Amino acid sequence: MKTTKQKRLFMLVPVWLLLFGLLLWAGTASAGSNPLxxxxxxxxxxxxxTASSGSTKAGILYNGYDNxxxxxxxxxxxxxxxTGNYSVWIDLKKSSQIPEPEWHDGMDNDQWDAxxxxxxxxxxxxxxxxxxxEDDSPVYSTPQNKHVLVRHAKGTLVRVCGEFGNDYLxxxxxxGFVAKxxxxxxxxLTTEQRDFPFIYDKLPVQTVYASEKEPVYFTTSANGYNEQSTYYGYTENTEVTVLRDLGDWVQLEYGMFVEKRFLDPEGAHSYPTAWVKCEGVxxxxxxxxxxDKDAVSHAKLCSGIPVHVISQSDQWAVIFFTGPNGGYRLTGCVMKEYLSFDGKNIEQSGITQVRLKQDLGGDERGVRFYEDGEYAGLPAGTLLNVFGVVPPMSSHSDTTEIYLCETEDGRYIEIWKSGVLEPVNTETGIFAKVSSAVRMRTEPDPEAKVLxxxxxxxxxxxxxxxxxxTIVKYKGEIGYMMSRYLSFP
Incomplete structure (x- = not known):
């Protein structure tokens, strides 16, 4: 895929998971790998x-399969x-009986390539x-058909790479696995045609129309919904190669999908809006x-925040949220019972106006939002509305707080530095009860002075x-208490 302008990629992956993946990749790269x-x-x-003993056969991987x-x-x-949670065991010596050509002295690169x-x-x-x-055909994570990864529309093209009993890989x-x-x-397919861009000699190239205010998301199935999916968001017009027309959707090269309406420059390009509704203030x-209720939470949003619904099932919705004028963007899965699709009787609660106590430079990663393709900074005194947080990996973590904020000009950003925000309103009338004895400190630091x-x-x-x-007021003074010792209304 090519872009007519710079494109930005937003994935449904928590920051900690991305960092872990990079570390894992670095370790693997240094240690070598076994290509199959x-x-x-x-x-x-x-x-x-199914096991290293080789006692039970799981299936067959076809010639041409790489991993x-x-x-x-x-x-x-x-x-x-x-797949992400299904593995098999392979005798590497038996996987390839046709040796690769060998490099020898005097051979130039052109000869080697040929x-x-x-x-x-x-x-x-x-x-x-x-x-x-058939429409809505399930693709499973294992040959035992226990967990649905995606559901594909009728006509979706797939490469069949192996057989496992009554299922194909x-x-x-x-x-994933589907019933035969x-x-x-x-x-x-020939070896050269294994990848989707080479399946057909001539495929139509079209433009997906997107903007900062109206991004377009590519999905991994033609109904848009995936219980554990990667959604790619584009904020600039993007050229794509169309593999197959699926009615309201098209399948793109590399197997991604996008709604056909985004290929029409005059079409409706916005996603439906819903509003977060929470019970407690x-x-x-x-x-x-x-x-999944037990899945990692990589953002928490206050009641009344508008979100855009990419797709939905009976109980869940895949959403993204961003400011009216762009900035920070994130996608994820939320339970539909906590969304209002008409916006009636929804009040904003828990949203706090704050002021920056010091300058934050984009190069310091203290603030995260895009401006002309680069991380941008904010000066001291900037007013922000805190509408959510990025939760820590552990409820007992003492690491830096990450706040989700909206600027006065309608951009969503992340504030990565703890202790740089001061609430504008110091009389909220909202009280929490201390669950067990706790110290109130001058800074969000377990070593800071105790008030x-x-x-x-x-x-x-x-x-x-x-x-x-949590920033609290007690006996007329403002300080910090660890949130795990507080019971909130």
């Missing part, structure tokens, strides 16, 4: 097993993840192209990584609720 290229002379692929194996072997076999291209061209490929034959944007009777073969709605030792059952006035530290 299935290419055998006899048969249509290799057998794979990465674990670095360590057990009983002569390596583990290979076919030899490699000829070798790859002649590799066996039993992967084939198929289409989904298929790939569109991501991998849910797909129809379209054509064989200081309650916040969890925005989760997936449609008071406050007894259990004491009421303190809440000025700004945080996930780690």
């Amino acid at each position: 290229h299935v290419a055998v002379k006899k048969g249509n692929g290799i057998s794979v097993y 990465e194996l674990s670095l360590d072997q057990t009983n002569g076999r390596y583990e290979c993840y076919l 030899d490699y291209a000829e070798w790859e061209k002649n590799l066996p490929c039993d992967i084939f192209l198929a289409e989904i034959i 298929v790939e569109a944007y991501s991998a 009777n849910a797909v129809r073969k379209v054509s064989d 200081l309650d916040r709605l969890n925005v989760r990584y997936s449609a 008071y030792q406050v007894k259990a059952k004491t009421k303190v006035e809440v000025l700004l609720r945080g996930e780690i530290w």
